Amino acid sequence: MNWLDVSSSSFIVAFFLYVIASIFYMVAIAGKKWGKGDPKAHEVRWSKIAFVTSTLGLAAHLVFFFTRWIGSGQIPTSNMYEFITLLGMTIMIAYTIIHFIYKKPLLGMFALPLTIIIIAYASVFPQEVQPLIPALQSHWLKIHVTMAALGEAFFAVGFAAGLMYLLRTIDYTDKSKSGKRAQRWLEFTLISIFVVIGFIVASFGFKGAGYVAEFQQETASVSQAGELSTSYEVVKYTMPPIFKPYNSETLQVTPFLGMTDGLFETPSWFNGVNSGRKLNTVIWSIIVGLLLYGIVRMIARKPLGAKINPMLEGIDPDDLDEISYRAIVIGFPIFTLGGLIFAMIWAEIAWGRFWGWDPKEVWALITWLFYSAYLHFRLSRGWHGKPSAWLAVIGFVIVLFTLVGVNLLIAGMHSYAGVD
Template sequence: MSLLDFSRNALMAALLIYSASFIFFMIAVGGKKWSNREPAAHARKWGWIGFGIAVAGWAAHVTFFITRWIAGGHIPTSNMYEFMTMLAMAVMLAFIVIYLIYRNTLLGAFTLPLTVIIIAYASVFPSEIQPLIPSLNSNWLRVHVTTAALGESFFAVGFAAALVQLLRVVDFTRTDKAGMRSRRWVESFLFIILIVIGFLVSVFAFRSAGYQAEFRQTVVKVDDQGQEQTTVHQVIYGLPPFVKPYNSEVVKMDGFLGLDKPLFQAPSWMNGVNAGRKLNTIIWSVLSGLILYGLLRLIARKQLGAVIHPHLSDIDPDDLDEISYRSIAIGYPIFTLGALIFAMIWAQIAWSRFWGWDPKEVWALITWLFYTAYLHLRLSRGWLGAKSAWLAVIGFLVVLFTLIGVNLVIAGLHSYAGVS
């Protein structure tokens, strides 16, 4: 077995161990109702078992990271697969720190699934080790990426605690306008999570089935001298194409449920060879999320938040509020160092300028400004409880767009996704 194969096996082991840890945390949270022991004693016992298993999973995750580093000869942060797996590892580190401080079992029941989803999302991208381009071969890049990811991981733990807090405090029996609005927002956040899960289910289902569609796209560009330059690109889809690339023709397409040709083509204003494929992926993600949400609503016959809410009745929302705030307060200075200060030093070395309004730089600044506003409103204006939780949840959505949307949707100097 090669070192790279061993590294991949370590990540798979971490994924399985994290899943087992989640089960024990769920027993700690939900099983106490059927336990003959005191509820607090039951939660502590199973919570510590779940935590111990989570630490074992993190050890396997660190093993993956180190062995991949040795196999590749450079820190594994150069593409989306490597960065997202490192982010998941950082989220678990942040969870371990926060859990040791507060020992809240409910946090494990929501942070572990988040970690599993991040690893599964990373697995969508090519996992081959790629040689570093010159701008990535810098010690400052390593410091920048690792500290930024660590800061974002504490934001992720704060998000998990805030989402649980909202599920706990929102009254799903209220019928007034404010109550209905709160219920809709909570349900919207749960739907976004289901869209991500639907995306993963779709990708892995069609990948296991060996589905593929191929297009030949003709791209015409005008150079500085005003002359047209024509290039032909091969674009491969892993999902049945509702939308084909702009100005392209079908080379090969397997039919699926009566879909034997694309319904329309991507608009001309969408830049990039893979623009059509990305739009098609978004359509599949939303469609899969709608199907999952519809099935769950059909089974539950009520809003998903209303299903979860009764199981959180004995949780103190003030504890969750404190956990969310402390997590973000720890992550904020780390993110400031990594995403702004160290990033600007690296940018000066790589591109001879500290700031260039690249989309990734702009959204990193937006993220920092958002969490600055969060801390200001909480500390100076007294935004506690639900107000603070809403900001923590929205803030992490901004983080996700900075991590995923900028790399995959907006072209820029930071587009190192490694999408095949």
Template structure:
């Protein structure tokens, strides 16, 4: 609906401006209905589970999706820019779809999560990241709007490759979501067993022990865990056994499954990207650009900057200050160099540099937009990569 509102000038035979306003109001009204349904879900799940729904990946990503819409609504009310919804709402939709690949069940909180500071920490961090998401969406819109896709200079080719790579990364995430839904719908299942050495310091008997652990796959095992045996495996596309074994240095029982997930994400994402390229017969960004031609690049640049400027102090409070207060209550220390803490600090430092360059060096336009895009990719790695790949005290979020 937002796309229709900003493209109406090209095909409305009556009053293009009235058409744009009418469809913008209609699209915004539907967005408000959407956020109302999310808020009702949030409240009812809170009542049902007995705790604020932000304790695992499904709940947190759902909360982040809701906060992205809240951030978009605030920005829309300030700037009345229908174009912002063209990319901001799909980002929220992808985040919500990503949440749906995780277990939905409401579970009791572990002791470390049973504190009000957790609620404040996670909620404000999500709101700050939501404004970063809006800044990312409008920054990417600016780049697609201004890049010369027919240019041949080195700088222009580099910009085209950068935009296409960003779109490719988004499609990889979509590919991961799609593959999980596809094979879950097919009720796919595979299971492997693996001998795991338990060090003496971690053993109750204070002796080195060897235990057998099983790992279940819901995606077909292109890669199986290192030095593991097949317990059961459904065939897929006529394939009866895994194609590869995880490298020897991937010793964790879940390492092979995580690598397998990454492989599937890249396979599906690559197929999506090149299928679209084949259908469109030109870069995907070049196909999107005509939709954005009526938008003022300076407005997009300003909205991107203001979104990040709004999100930064909220993120500072939620992801750093409130997080340290909660860490002291849960683990009796303010800072412990846990991977999630380190990457939250990296995100904060990156956006600090962004604001410094924007305000003191006058970095506007494409430079500022590239930073907004890169910054949110770092945010997503912090949310996805750190939670699901790197072990740490925040690993509960990857259940």
């Protein structure tokens, strides 16, 4: 039996089951207003169907994880594809646990789409099994990565509940200065989610179309002895070059909307590995994300927050506040162990030091400090409701930057993670 083929098929099954479950949750919550009969009975019936479907999706996701482990002979956490799929799986585990505690089906309408976006994002990266480099060949890696991912998954559930709280409580009819400010920030949060979706859509779209562009970049460097040397590197793009690499010449470009040589050159101060390609990817993500948001906004004919708010009527905001807090309370000690303590033990084994101010280490510490502050303000200062919800949302943005931004934008000892 080819375990890797079984793994790939299971991943596809899990993805589509998550999509179907998400639709069922939307039918359970939004459809009760238009369905016949008792709205409560409608919600209960469709919520059960949705939860069973999402559980089957999680089962398929677990099959993917363990069959890939068996087929590759190593725990599937060695590159960005494997880690992000692990994060998606742990989000579903965290959601399932929270669901059994609170029995709130509305949470599934937000947690499932978040999982779908996460694992769709994973599919952007190379999916081939990559041999573990020596630094990764340790049992502490398995403990560190899996526990860190599980802690971050509970933070993700806290984010989903916090975002739901804001969508439920921010009044779009409030014309005061503070009310309009809250509306703008909430809409900005929703736009940011569309930008992430825009990155996925642009990546799949241009890859599916077979788009390719190649540039030869000249880089000058000075050795410790003061000698000047020049190197040449071929930089490959999978999206049309709005920004081509600094100090480069075109080797080949697939024409797209008149772009044959790049509209702009990446600034010289924009340093880092493949910095031009990454800047280009960010610009395309923003363009496609704003375009998608604009389309949905025109269909809704009002701000999205104002469109979603009526769907959440009847939901107790205090329940959402409690769920967000409890999810973060569960995730914090798990992340403390996985993201810091076990990470430092592994760093000592792999690199001979517990702490080295590597960018990923620094941002993991920032994440821990932020959630420490969240718990402090919640418990000592009584920050409940909107302040707590905003902190839950901001915290997960920091988590995403730690997971994605550091690997893609900042060179460090964690940059081995299979970034294409």
